[in-house]
Amino acid sequence: MSRVRIPPTLRDAVGGAREIEVSGGTLREVLSDLVARFPALGRQVLENGNGLAPFVNVYVDNEDIRTLGGLDTPVREGSTVILLPAMAGGERTLTPSILGTIGDTPLVELPRLAPHEGVRLYAKLEGANPTGSLKDRVAEAMVEAAEASGELVPGRELLEPTSGNTGISLALVAKLKGYSLTCVLPENSTPERIKLLELYGAKVVFSPASEGSNGAVRRALELAAREPRYFMLNQYANEANSRAHYEGTGAEIVEALPRVDALVAGLGTGGTLMGAGDRLRESFPDVVVAAAEPLQGDLVYGLRSLADGYVPPILDVSRLDRKILVSNEESVAGLRLLLDREGIFAGVSSGAVLHVARLLGEELEEGVVVCVLADGGWKYLSADFWTEGAQTMEEHVWW
Amino acid sequence: MIPPAVRSALVEHAEAEQPNEACGLIVLRDGVAERYVAGRNRDASPYRFDLEVDPETWFLEDEGYELAVFHSHLSSPPRPSRTDVERIGLWEGRPYVILNLRTGELAAWRIEDGRIEPQELSDD
Numbered sequence: 001m002s003r004v005r006i007p008p009t010l011r012d013a014v015g016g017a018r019e020i021e022v023s024g025g026t027l028r029e030v031l032s033d034l035v036a037r038f039p040a041l042g043r044q045v046l047e048n049g050n051g052l053a054p055f056v057n058v059y060v061d062n063e064d065i066r067t068l069g070g071l072d073t074p075v076r077e078g079s080t081v082i083l084l085p086a087m088a089g090g091e092r093t094l095t096p097s098i099l100g101t102i103g104d105t106p107l108v109e110l111p112r113l114a115p116h117e118g119v120r121l122y123a124k125l126e127g128a129n130p131t132g133s134l135k136d137r138v139a140e141a142m143v144e145a146a147e148a149s150g151e152l153v154p155g156r157e158l159l160e161p162t163s164g165n166t167g168i169s170l171a172l173v174a175k176l177k178g179y180s181l182t183c184v185l186p187e188n189s190t191p192e193r194i195k196l197l198e199l200y201g202a203k204v205v206f207s208p209a210s211e212g213s214n215g216a217v218r219r220a221l222e223l224a225a226r227e228p229r230y231f232m233l234n235q236y237a238n239e240a241n242s243r244a245h246y247e248g249t250g251a252e253i254v255e256a257l258p259r260v261d262a263l264v265a266g267l268g269t270g271g272t273l274m275g276a277g278d279r280l281r282e283s284f285p286d287v288v289v290a291a292a293e294p295l296q297g298d299l300v301y302g303l304r305s306l307a308d309g310y311v312p313p314i315l316d317v318s319r320l321d322r323k324i325l326v327s328n329e330e331s332v333a334g335l336r337l338l339l340d341r342e343g344i345f346a347g348v349s350s351g352a353v354l355h356v357a358r359l360l361g362e363e364l365e366e367g368v369v370v371c372v373l374a375d376g377g378w379k380y381l382s383a384d385f386w387t388e389g390a391q392t393m394e395e396h397v398w399w
Numbered sequence: 400m401i402p403p404a405v406r407s408a409l410v411e412h413a414e415a416e417q418p419n420e421a422c423g424l425i426v427l428r429d430g431v432a433e434r435y436v437a438g439r440n441r442d443a444s445p446y447r448f449d450l451e452v453d454p455e456t457w458f459l460e461d462e463g464y465e466l467a468v469f470h471s472h473l474s475s476p477p478r479p480s481r482t483d484v485e486r487i488g489l490w491e492g493r494p495y496v497i498l499n500l501r502t503g504e505l506a507a508w509r510i511e512d513g514r515i516e517p518q519e520l521s522d523d
Contacts, residue, residue: 008460009489055488089483090447
């Protein structure tokens, strides 16, 4: 037998014991014995049951196992194994994968667009995510949640109805995690999106333009019902969607600002409004969470009119303090203001969000308004919202 | 509370480790820092730290002491970076002190559930 000394930080998992006698001839066997007897130690010590967890350092007879044989280090009769917290961090680090660049997007002040001197207007630039939209946060969170629950396993194929952004984000995540992906999108999606989906390796299935987003959802549901290999993450009903914004977007805003009086985001799946809204309310209980909603009947995806008949399951309308309708013309005007006044080349829904943010700012005598700009303008270049008339909006999906 | 003598020890260690980040453990009793145990930055990097310290130091908590993990930032504010938050691991919710070597600013934090909560810090 040998003994394992348990640091104070791990004692709750072992009933308060300071030392535990264990059996095993190698560190791997010793730790497996320990975890079998104290399952609460589980992932804190061994990752996926066989690798050393990242947040623990281990010493055998006062030598760090990283300089010995790792988990294959021999543990002799009477040896002492010490578990310790592994403390690491630092000012900056190399990013091990492009997925590590998701989130932590810039929060930029828009002084030239603030409605008056008393109001400070800020924009969260989600176009700075690796595929250019906030859906990178959602895609990564949904895939990781499905993996953690055991529902998504190698061999299953991801399927998602999307106007493009979510699909492109999922295509990136799927590529790096080794899954194939099929996207169902309205046939009037911009060619940049279709091309990007294909470049990232996704298969594309079209739904009729006239049916908008609801048609894409219907088609995807039909495919999923027919082919069991498909696994639909369904961002409209997936709690990981809003959680990504609670833990990411919202937390980042709270961390950056000492005060927020209004938060504005587009009404799409509801993920941003629910998640970031909840997080902001915890720190700023009086914050107004406001949705920019397109007019009923607009052929939009991502931004949706609730009056068109579909309320995403993750969207709890009672948690929206304001819901402000925005016309296509107002959205395009906002889009052009962002570029002309602040040099921000954003996607079309950002124009709607800016419009609402400025309206709310006008209502305040003084305060701080934050708007979430969902994506950059690059995927809309072919639609040319910046130089043509606003009627272009009628021909394209604009999220 | 971090008295001037302990604070000086933190600054001296951070200066000695330049251009790399310094790290170690601050030993406190009843909220007052009694001493600093300098560690070795295994990464020997200006941008990262990986703390190596005499293993017995971690067990001082059994003698009624509290520990705070310390590291220095060379130029950025003494606020936990994204890397610090992601790698807080078993130290979640426990005292975490950062020194900005450029300005001399020292700040204490707790990191829990991805949130960074400032802690009061005084020198007397």
